[in-house]
Amino acid sequence: MMFSDSSRLPGFFGRLWLRLGRGLFKLALWLLVLGALGIAIGYGYYAWKFSGPVPAEEQVPPGEAAMTQDIIQTAIRIVDQHREPTRYLRDAHAKAHGCVTAEVSVPQNLPADLRQGVFAQPGKVWQAWMRLSNGNAYPQFDQLQDARGMAIKLLDVPGQQLMADQAGKHEQDFVMFNHANFFVSDVAEYRQNIGAQADGKQVLAFFPSWDPRSWQLRHLLIAKATLADAPASPTLATYYSVSPYKFGSANAKFRVVPDPGSCPPYTVAKQNQDLPNFLRTALHQQLTTDQQPACFMLQIQRQDARKYMPIEDTSVQWKESDAPFQTVAMIRVPPQDFDTPAQNLMCDNLSFNPWHGIEAHRPIGGINRLRKAVYEAVSDYRHARNAALNPTP
The missing domain is CATH 1.20.5 (Single alpha-helices involved in coiled-coils or other helix-helix interfaces)
Structure with missing residues (x-):
């Protein structure tokens, strides 16, 4: 049994x-x-x-000015946190791969409706500075996932500048990074996000409370997509303005895309990605050692307000099916020796701001209104502190 x-x-x-x-x-x-x-x-x-028509004009929410002042204080706190013994760094895009000279050419056959602002004269060639960078507020190894930035400054631009303290400079800046949309929608979200990160509470940046209705999962996914692996070279990435601007009487976003077909054939040499500054090395290899230019196209995407292409929400990517990008200029970075102590110092002191420019390309939307105040305050603070640390003899 x-x-x-x-x-x-x-x-x-x-x-x-x-x-x-x-x-x-x-x-x-x-x-x-x-x-x-x-x-x-x-x-x-x-x-x-994310469907249906949107306003073609800016919509300023109540309380935005007070929120902006809070963000300025947080940004200055970040600058203080990340300062080095001999200099104060930017609150974002602190590490440059290099500042290089560039030529921005308006095509001879540019259609009449695209001839706006600095693109009004077909055949015009603007001399420019271009700064290529990592997005982090502290210089880190290039192999780490990060946003990558490109800023362009056109020189000797006629017309009245948007900012009174820029009256004698005659510039037009385009500030971009390598993702089509931003991980916050507006100023209120930006204040909450940057405040959490400055306090070292990254989780609260996208999960500000226990209430699931406050969770920002979509924005977290955008942030994760933005923090991408490094390209083989800064000359091989595509860069987006993310936020909109005036384009004459229209509203538009900008982007810069590589245009290898306009340059002699060139393959970027494989770099040792264990080195902390291999993106600078790749740029130096192409422009200085190999004496090969880099070519890009500067394009615009005009808003169609009948489609869901909002001005005030930078987390929304404007669909190319709703409005295709159109080329308004060609960019050529000629061979050059950019990696010198004098030019690197100049690069560190150079300020890029989407509000450095003319009315035809005025930044619009909440994030751009925020940029105007924050960029100016942080730039003044950083330059004043650096001048005190390194007084001119």
Whole structure:
């Protein structure tokens, strides 16, 4: 009898495990179905939310000025946190791969409706500075995931400058980074996000409370996509303005895309990505050692207010199916020796600001209104502190 009872145990446990396995399979299947349903509902919700016509003019929310002052104090705190013994760094894009000279040429055959502002004269060639950088507020190894930035400053631009303290400089700046949309929508979100990061509480940047309604999962995914692996060279990335600008009487976003077909054939040499500054090395290899130029196209995407292309929400990418990009200028970075102590110092002191420019390209939207105040305050603070640390003899 004992032998008979024990012989049944394997069969009992086998049936138990089989039932347990079936239960777990059904549970996993239900979780997959619920997950797929949740994703479908999410896509449907955002398809509904991000649809329909939008205002073609700026909409300034109440309380934005007070929030901007809070952000300025936070940005200055970040500058203080990341200062080095001999200099104060930018609050973002602190590490430059180099500042290089460039030529920005307006095509001879540019259509009449695209001849706006600095692109008004076909055949015009602007001399410019271009700064290529990492996005982090503290210089870090290039191999680490980060945003990558490009800023362009056109020189000797006629016309009245947007900022009174720029009256004698005659510049037009374009400030971009390598993702099409931003990980915050507006000034209120930016204040909450940057405040959490400055306090070292990164989780609170996208999950500010226990209330799931306050969670910003979509923006977290945008931030993760923005912090990408480094390109083989800064000359191989595409850079976006993210926020909109005036383009004559229209509203538009800018981007810069590589244009290898306009330059002699060239393959960027493989770099040792374990080195902390391999992106600068790649740039130096191309422009200085190999004496090869880099070519880009400067393009615009004009707003169609009948489509969901909002001005005030920088987390929304304007669809190319709604409005394609159009080329308004060609950019050529000639061979040059840019990596010198004098030029690197000049690069560190050079200020790029989307508000350095003329009315035809005036920045619009909440994030750009914020930039005007923050860039100016942080730049003044940083330059004043650097002047005190390194007084001119």
